Amino acid sequence: MLASLSLLGWPGGAPALSILIYHRVLPAPDPLRPGEIDAALFEAQVRFLARHFTLMTVSDAAKALREGRLPRRAACITFDDGYADNLTVAHPLLSRLGAPATLFVATGYLNGGRMFSDTVIEFVRKAQGPTLNLSGIGMGTHAISTAEERLMAITALQVQLKYLAPQERDAKVQQMLAAHPVGALPDDLMLTDDQLRQWAAAGHEVGGHTVDHTVLTTLTPDAAREQVQTGRACLERLTGVPVRSFAYPNGRPARDYDATHAAMLRELGFEAAVSTAAGVARPGADPFQLPRYTPWGRSITMFAARMMRNARMGGPAALV
Template identity: 45%
Template sequence: MEFLTATLAKAALGALGAVARRRLSILIYHRVHARPDSIFPHEPDARSFDQRMRFVARSFNVITLGQAVKHLAAGTLPSRALVITFDDGYADNAEVALPILRRHGLTATFFVASGFLDGGRMWNDSVIECLRITTKPALDLEAFGLGRLPLTEASDRRAAIEQLLPRIKYLTLAQREEAIVRLQAITGVAALPADLMMRTDQVRELHSSGMEIGAHTVSHPILGCLTLGEAEIEIVESKRCLEAMVDAPVDVFAYPNGKPGQDYQAEHARLVKKLGFRGAVTTARGVAQTGDDLFQLPRFTPWGNVLPVWSMRLLANQWRRDFPLAASCANRQ
């Protein structure tokens, strides 16, 4: 089935002809669980990720984002070009995803939020783990404007998490910390895991394995909620830290959360260019082609637990050209 799906996909891309040759798909991942997650069963685990990477290896020409940016700028994008990216810096990227990528001869770009390495934890994972660990059958979340929510089933916990995250996402960093302290008190969870993110040696292992390391700020703030000076510090310090870590240039960037015009603005795209990066990615859906703004490239990973559905959605994305941009910063100095 997998071989047939890959064969059909390659034929479909071939039928696209010049369109497929000019377009770049960029996949976006965060975590790859060792086993299926009961709360988030739609997130990839080792088995499903291996299946998809086998399909990608048979159907596409996989390159790093840095290579893709170079080809886009020169108009030399190879046919069936695709980039695999990971955001944030989760430990399972090195422990689960890396061996699978190696097995299929693939390379990928990993955008690391440097401030959470070596025992740190992102705020959203604090929310998730509070709701995962708590033994309470229901929670009074009136402090977050949500009222009382049941936690009997895994689906209840997922629903509570999905309601909580947008209530906290656009707060300041200090307000996020206060919200997590409040949530821990409500859930009765005193200790949260300190092994979710990569260690320094794992970032180095990715780099030594031929993977590309990109910057993703220090503390993963919403750049649009910061002053431009604060945003510059977040971006510069992340770049500096990671370059020292891998002893190599870090010249590609991913905007935290990544929605154009909402999570970052055109001024941030210009800032990223000014700071010496060669390209940057958003979370706007679509494909890239020569002439696009190299500092606002779209990304898209299809959903679906069945490979044929997943692959067809990936192919269908080749036709999308409606992704919004904050503004074009290409060719500006």
């Protein structure tokens, strides 16, 4: 009831498109993944969205935006990277509520791959001892006696790795694993080819997200184009469906992508691209840098309030 009442203050004027970012949907909360939503909260959020918004895929919403027929309150549920629990945990909830979603897939991690950020999490989870000493490879020493300390160690290690070039990052991850062996890490975090086909066959959208989630501004123009084209070709081959939308890895305007990347996507025939800048898209918004944000909040009342606050913000500044 309070959540519904809070939307009475939804900004007036032109229709607004809210695009929400999710990554994993966990069966239960995980203290080492505090930023990931669990199934119960995800279901509550989707129920709220289905009740108060017109839910659309990103490509359909971008088309409606261009054609001037976007509903007053429209929303997109999006997932980044290609996690298996998007199908096994999230999809049954989406299906039950009749909610479409868009999944942006980094194709290099399908079929048993693991993103570097997940490798760090699972590595720290399994590490033994009160401290994790990686000073010999220039990655510092980290206390890991408590869940809070492990989480701090995870954050510190991910920050060190995030903006390295792919080969350098992979080599550093291997050094980390060799410096403090922890045994086998999970190889079932990401979708398989068959699971991706199931997702697409269910009527959800599949969008591009490069091959290995490399930040485009760290690449040469040719390398960036190769990342985009190779990932797209793989997705279209697997699903038999055209890939019309794209999510910039990391997604911060100017730092992670720029005007040349937006122009490249337009040239390649994409119809929409999403950033990680806060705000909503209104008529006239640039379809190649649609704003998108993470729906923080453990209660639906807080979720609704933050969606309304986000709707009062502008979208990304024009790229130059």
